[in-house]
Amino acid sequence: YDPCDYLKAAELQARRDNPSWQKGPMDDVTSMQTGIMGYKGHIHYQCADCIDSYLDTIPADTPKTELFRLIADHIDQQIFAGYRLYPNNYVALDLLHGDSAHADHYTAEDKAQFEAYLKGQLDKIEMEGKDDAYLREQMLKMYANPAINQMGL
DSSP states (O other): OOTTHHHHHHHHHHHHHOTTOOOOTTHHHHHHHHHHHSOOOSOOOOOOOOSHHHHTTSOTTOOHHHHHHHHHHHHHHHHHHHOOOOHHHHHHHHHHHTSOTTGGGSOHHHHHHHHHHHHHHHHTOOOTTOOHHHHHHHHHHHHHHHHHHHHTO
């Protein structure tokens, strides 16, 4: 889990509703504190192979803009390949798409637990003009994106 998920969702709505919205002076401190101290559940760390061998395959005369794009794409692919997906990623993906295409990756209990977690996080958001449907969709995207990226959807 990402303990800051509800803070990120609220920020997305604030920016959607008011493009000139700015964080308050304590918003980053609150996010750091929440991220450090909040519940995360299972955590997986993985290091990619050294990038040097990949860099050696890029021609020396590659224009800088292309070079930076190639490096960024390579790093993205390494990150996506290293993802360890958890049941909540698949639950979020199915809820986002309104189907059960990935139900073989989670149980009914996993789904119920994730939906209860999601509701609890959404309940923490206090803001004027709170758009529950938008906030829920943004949080589902946060949890579904690792699966989407890894599967290349």
